[in-house]
Amino acid sequence: MDRGLRFISSMFKHDKLNLFLFVTLVGLQVLGIVALWTDFQWRYFPVMFAVYFFGGIGTTLYLHRYLTHRGFEMPAWLKFFCATSSAVVLSGDPVTWVGDHRYHHLKSDTDEDIHSPLHGFPYAHMMWLVRKPPEFRERSLRYAADVRKIWYCRLWERPYFYVLPHLTVAAILFFTFGFTGMLWSLYVPMLIIYNFTWAVNSICHMPRLGYRSFDTSDHSRNNLFIGVAAFGEGFHNNHHAQPRAAAHGHKWWEFDLTAWVLRLLEKCGLAWNVVWPTPAAKSGAGAASAVLLAEPSRQ
Numbered sequence: 614m615d616r617g618l619r620f621i622s623s624m625f626k627h628d629k630l631n632l633f634l635f636v637t638l639v640g641l642q643v644l645g646i647v648a649l650w651t652d653f654q655w656r657y658f659p660v661m662f663a664v665y666f667f668g669g670i671g672t673t674l675y676l677h678r679y680l681t682h683r684g685f686e687m688p689a690w691l692k693f694f695c696a697t698s699s700a701v702v703l704s705g706d707p708v709t710w711v712g713d714h715r716y717h718h719l720k721s722d723t724d725e726d727i728h729s730p731l732h733g734f735p736y737a738h739m740m741w742l743v744r745k746p747p748e749f750r751e752r753s754l755r756y757a758a759d760v761r762k763i764w765y766c767r768l769w770e771r772p773y774f775y776v777l778p779h780l781t782v783a784a785i786l787f788f789t790f791g792f793t794g795m796l797w798s799l800y801v802p803m804l805i806i807y808n809f810t811w812a813v814n815s816i817c818h819m820p821r822l823g824y825r826s827f828d829t830s831d832h833s834r835n836n837l838f839i840g841v842a843a844f845g846e847g848f849h850n851n852h853h854a855q856p857r858a859a860a861h862g863h864k865w866w867e868f869d870l871t872a873w874v875l876r877l878l879e880k881c882g883l884a885w886n887v888v889w890p891t892p893a894a895k896s897g898a899g900a901a902s903a904v905l906l907a908e909p910s911r912q
């Protein structure tokens with residue numbers, strides 16, 4: 614009973630609810646769930662796979678490992694392509710995403726952490742997105758001033774520009790496959806991407822639901838299942854120990870799809886200055902262990 618009440622009250626940690634965003638996030642997931650009661654056709658599968666792969670990689674490779682932690686460099690056209698892929702699945706505008714995530718690294722599992730499960734599982738998983746206190750927006754901007762200098766990231770701070778890549782792809786799929794085909798090929802992969810990405814913030818910071826390879830000051834854990842499903846991001850204790858390292862899977866069985874894509878890009882000359890985990894970094898020293906690329910600019 615007590616646990617149930619705590620679970621519910623944790624959803625209402627802050628007074629204000631961004632009702633529009635809440636309805637949007639629930640609605641997008643409902644579209645993915647509704648699809649499961651409609652007829653699946655194999656011709657949807659290549660598009661489903663492409664949305665899952667490029668949407669996921671856009672989020673992990675671009676928003677997280679490149680833009681937030683600057684773990685490598687890549688050509689401008691590839692940055693734009695990956696950024697657009699993350700926008701197609703509505704992963705979050707880059708300025709807010711980076712600001713929130715850098716702050717999470719600085720305040721992990723303290724009262725100031727934006728999405729620690731210390732505030733309850735629903736809050737850590739999704740509700741933090743729709744219950745952010747207004748001052749968080751201002752703070753995000755301070756920690757992502759470098760991202761704001763990129764023209765499309767600045768443009769996408771306005772929601773009506775940010776939704777354009779998603780609406781374009783949704784319209785193309787609607788006119789190609791019809792409503793059911795659009796649900797299967799776009800909203801089912803988005804449902805999966807959302808929940809595995811959010812699970813990195815919630816489950817991978819919960820005691821007992823994983824293992825720790827590093828004695829970090831936060832509660833981060835490596836979780837094999839989320840690690841594999843979330844393109845390597847679930848090896849989260851490894852990541853907290855060395856945030857700039859572009860590979861989160863360290864052991865041979867910690868399969869990190871994002872790191873393998875990055876290795877391929879590096880071989881093709883499409884990624885360079887990659888901060889790989891090194892023996893020095895693994896002991897907690899070296900460039901890979903730095904949290905931010907620089908002190909946040911004051912505006």
Ligand SMILES: [Zn+2]
Binds near residue numbers: 813853
């Ligand atoms: Zn974390």
Ligand SMILES: [Zn+2]
Binds near residue numbers: 682714852856
């Ligand atoms: Zn990170």
